[in-house]
Amino acid sequence: MATTPSTPVATTLTSPASRELLKDVARAMFPHPSFPDAPYERAVGTILEAAEADVRLRAQLEQGLRDVDVVGGSPFAELDDAARLAVLRRIEGTAFFEHVRTRLVTGLYDQKPVWDLLGYEGSCPDGNGYLGRGFDDLDWLPEPQIVDPHRDEIVR
Amino acid sequence: MSTVQIRGRFDTPTFAEDDEDVVVIVGSGPGGGTLAHELCERGIRCVVLEAGPHLTAEDYVQDEWEAFNQMAWLDPRTTSGSFRLAKDFPNLPAWTVKAVGGTATHWAGATPRFKAHEFQTATRYGAIDGATLLDWPIGLEDLEPYYDRAEEKMGVTHVGGRPPLPANNNFKVMGNGAKELGYRHIATGPYATNSAPFDGRPATVQDGFNFQGDKQEAKWSPLVSELPKAVRTGNLDLRAGCHVVQITHDARGRADGVLYLDEEGGLHKQRGRAVCVAGNAIETARLLLLSDSPLFPDGLANSSGQVGRNYMRHLTASVYGRFDREVKMWRGETMAGVVADESRHDTDRGFAGGYYMQLISLGVPFLAAFVEPGGWGPDFTATMDAYSSTAGMWLVGEDMPQADNRVTLNQGMTDAHGLPVPHVHFDDHPNDVAMREHGWTQGTKLYEAVGATNVHRTPPYPSTHNLGTCRMSARPEDGVVNEWGRAHDVPNLFVSDGSQFTTGAAANPTLTIVALGIRQAEHIAAEIGRGAL
Ligand SMILES: Cc1cc2nc3c(=O)[nH]c(=O)nc-3n(C[C@H](O)[C@H](O)[C@H](O)COP(=O)(O)OP(=O)(O)OC[C@H]3O[C@@H](n4cnc5c(N)ncnc54)[C@H](O)[C@@H]3O)c2cc1C
Numbered sequence: 311m312a313t314t315p316s317t318p319v320a321t322t323l324t325s326p327a328s329r330e331l332l333k334d335v336a337r338a339m340f341p342h343p344s345f346p347d348a349p350y351e352r353a354v355g356t357i358l359e360a361a362e363a364d365v366r367l368r369a370q371l372e373q374g375l376r377d378v379d380v381v382g383g384s385p386f387a388e389l390d391d392a393a394r395l396a397v398l399r400r401i402e403g404t405a406f407f408e409h410v411r412t413r414l415v416t417g418l419y420d421q422k423p424v425w426d427l428l429g430y431e432g433s434c435p436d437g438n439g440y441l442g443r444g445f446d447d448l449d450w451l452p453e454p455q456i457v458d459p460h461r462d463e464i465v466r
Numbered sequence: 467m468s469t470v471q472i473r474g475r476f477d478t479p480t481f482a483e484d485d486e487d488v489v490v491i492v493g494s495g496p497g498g499g500t501l502a503h504e505l506c507e508r509g510i511r512c513v514v515l516e517a518g519p520h521l522t523a524e525d526y527v528q529d530e531w532e533a534f535n536q537m538a539w540l541d542p543r544t545t546s547g548s549f550r551l552a553k554d555f556p557n558l559p560a561w562t563v564k565a566v567g568g569t570a571t572h573w574a575g576a577t578p579r580f581k582a583h584e585f586q587t588a589t590r591y592g593a594i595d596g597a598t599l600l601d602w603p604i605g606l607e608d609l610e611p612y613y614d615r616a617e618e619k620m621g622v623t624h625v626g627g628r629p630p631l632p633a634n635n636n637f638k639v640m641g642n643g644a645k646e647l648g649y650r651h652i653a654t655g656p657y658a659t660n661s662a663p664f665d666g667r668p669a670t671v672q673d674g675f676n677f678q679g680d681k682q683e684a685k686w687s688p689l690v691s692e693l694p695k696a697v698r699t700g701n702l703d704l705r706a707g708c709h710v711v712q713i714t715h716d717a718r719g720r721a722d723g724v725l726y727l728d729e730e731g732g733l734h735k736q737r738g739r740a741v742c743v744a745g746n747a748i749e750t751a752r753l754l755l756l757s758d759s760p761l762f763p764d765g766l767a768n769s770s771g772q773v774g775r776n777y778m779r780h781l782t783a784s785v786y787g788r789f790d791r792e793v794k795m796w797r798g799e800t801m802a803g804v805v806a807d808e809s810r811h812d813t814d815r816g817f818a819g820g821y822y823m824q825l826i827s828l829g830v831p832f833l834a835a836f837v838e839p840g841g842w843g844p845d846f847t848a849t850m851d852a853y854s855s856t857a858g859m860w861l862v863g864e865d866m867p868q869a870d871n872r873v874t875l876n877q878g879m880t881d882a883h884g885l886p887v888p889h890v891h892f893d894d895h896p897n898d899v900a901m902r903e904h905g906w907t908q909g910t911k912l913y914e915a916v917g918a919t920n921v922h923r924t925p926p927y928p929s930t931h932n933l934g935t936c937r938m939s940a941r942p943e944d945g946v947v948n949e950w951g952r953a954h955d956v957p958n959l960f961v962s963d964g965s966q967f968t969t970g971a972a973a974n975p976t977l978t979i980v981a982l983g984i985r986q987a988e989h990i991a992a993e994i995g996r997g998a999l
Pocket of ligand 1: 492496517518563565567569571574708710711801932962975979
């Protein structure tokens with residue numbers, strides 16, 4: 311029986327280049343022109359962190375990130391937006407794609423700075439609710455009528 | 467009913483594990499919590515075993531994923547079938563809660579009653595291919611007095627002199643759209659959240675975090691109402707963190723108690739004169755199946771083979787309308803709005819049964835996860851970019867019971883306790899598909915009538931309404947329990963949650979679960995009184 315080499319294979323995932331490439335993939339997958347890089351970088355950071363404890367994810371990322379650089383004929387970073395989207399459409403449904411997509415959909419949108427960018431206030435700042443603070447401030451439609459639901463019952 | 471002001475955590479006395487007089491109740495949600503309170507008020511001591519922790523308003527967090535991970539039932543489950551959840555959320559077929567108060571800690575509060583015809587679907591809808599429709603052994607007239615009492619208990623708006631909730635932003639859009647379409651039954655309730663102070667609890671402050679627990683305690687749940695009231699009688703022993711693994715029986719086949727694991731994993735036996743199961747349809751069926759024995763080889767109370775079958779989850783779908791003006795749907799009571807016009811039975815629409823349109827709002831994290839499961843790319847991000855100008859509605863309607871839509875034990879996978887996990891198989895019935903299509907179309911028209919620039923049809927979320935796995939039937943061969951929720955096969959075993967529903971009706975189930983709980987408590991008390999239990 312052969313002995314195991316004493317040094318584990320060096321992972322490329324921690325390299326700045328992998329981080330940058332995964333960020334480009336993230337932006338192509340969830341393109342928000344108005345977003346700065348920071349939310350994407352944070353989401354990518356969460357994925358790479360998860361990969362440290364998840365060998366399947368790490369293996370998928372190692373191979374997948376190499377593949378996105380060849381599927382489009384040129385390195386992903388050199389492609390324009392349309393060509394990046396085309397690359398992702400070709401690999402949609404692969405395990406690599408799904409690993410990245412499912413983690414991004416939570417990692418990207420579960421960030422307070424992203425809520426701010428999208429106008430979502432979340433919890434009212436003082437925790438005291440929107441009563442008297444705009445829960446009913448929509449003014450481009452008339453006040454709707456509230457009918458007594460128990461009158462004129464629908465029986466059929 | 468008494469008013470109490472026991473807020474926060476409460477402690478209860480401990481009854482002996484070999485005390486044969488107690489009633490053992492599995493689960494502390496609307497089913498188990500209501501039953502416990504009603505029995506305790508009648509001087510009957512109850513031991514409530516709840517798998518989840520005892521969290522209170524202070525523990526709740528106003529953050530969607532954090533709250534979900536804090537309280538949802540996350541023990542593994544598996545799925546199969548044609549329903550989209552099997553693909554979108556294969557290990558999360560249902561959104562239920564594992565905590566004291568049950569899923570009603572995350573519920574919203576929509577409380578319509580069932581309609582008379584919904585108790586008689588076999589008769590009124592006639593034979594429908596593939597559907598196992600059956601008339602309930604009771605009718606609306608039997609339940610009406612209990613609906614009255616349930617509404618009073620829960621502080622339902624629009625009745626008992628309680629005012630309706632005010633219209634929030636999201637409702638303004640839905641209400642106006644509904645009017646444009648010619649709908650007439652448009653309201654902000656009935657809704658079991660205080661519009662004015664009631665029962666020692668305050669009025670809602672419209673914080674928008676209904677699905678995350680309720681820090682203000684304006685919303686009814688067993689945690690803030692039934693359980694603390696039961697505590698005050700001295701007759702409740704509530705044990706949190708206790709997972710029931712089997713119901714046991716004596717040589718005559720009568721239930722004599724349960725085996726449960728405490729928080730440290732120690733196995734206990736609690737005896738009792740009766741066992742009442744209210745674990746929410748999937749877990750209730752699972753527990754009966756796990757309670758198989760040489761006397762009951764197919765699972766307890768399963769001589770009919772009906773345990774786990776006819777699982778229903780309601781139609782469910784959503785419609786999100788995009789506008790060129792701001793809506794800010796997240797502000798205010800999440801589901802305080804209902805359009806009831808489509809809740810009628812009118813086969814001219816191409817399907818049997820009806821559905822409600824109800825308000826819904828999700829925050830950014832949940833909208834991203836649920837608006838288009840599997841979605842990505844520019845269409846997806848356009849939906850998210852429009853977040854603050856989006857209005858939302860949920861469609862909830864009657865789905866057809868089917869014999870093979872069913873909860874079974876997955877012998878190939880175990881949970882952290884080593885117990886087989888529940889497997890949920892569900893195929894959409896053509897009637898469900900036709901109704902969903904109709905709802906999506908009407909919802910689209912409704913939003914377009916008030917200027918929507920884009921409308922998104924969202925598929926079902928993990929099931930929040932889980933029903934029918936131990937259905938009520940007049941004849942023992944057609945179902946698992948009788949009109950009192952009492953097992954046909956085991957006279958002192960009761961099912962006390964939505965598993966009893968013979969058919970699902972269009973209405974959200976909790977009001978009916980509570981009404982049935984009050985009625986069942988009266989029956990149990992009377993049976994104990996005459997020495998029959
Ligand atoms: C987001 C959301 C919104 C909702 N909105 C509405 C609404 O507006 N209107 C409406 O009518 N309904 C609504 N519902 C549904 C409502 O919450 C349920 O109908 C209701 O809680 C069911 O009550 P139950 O007692 O049958 O089950 P649950 O409330 O689920 O309680 C069951 C309890 O049993 C415990 N349990 C299970 N198995 C075991 C075991 N083996 N041992 C010990 N304990 C066990 C569980 O931990 C749980 O606490 C909503 C649900 C969700 C998730």
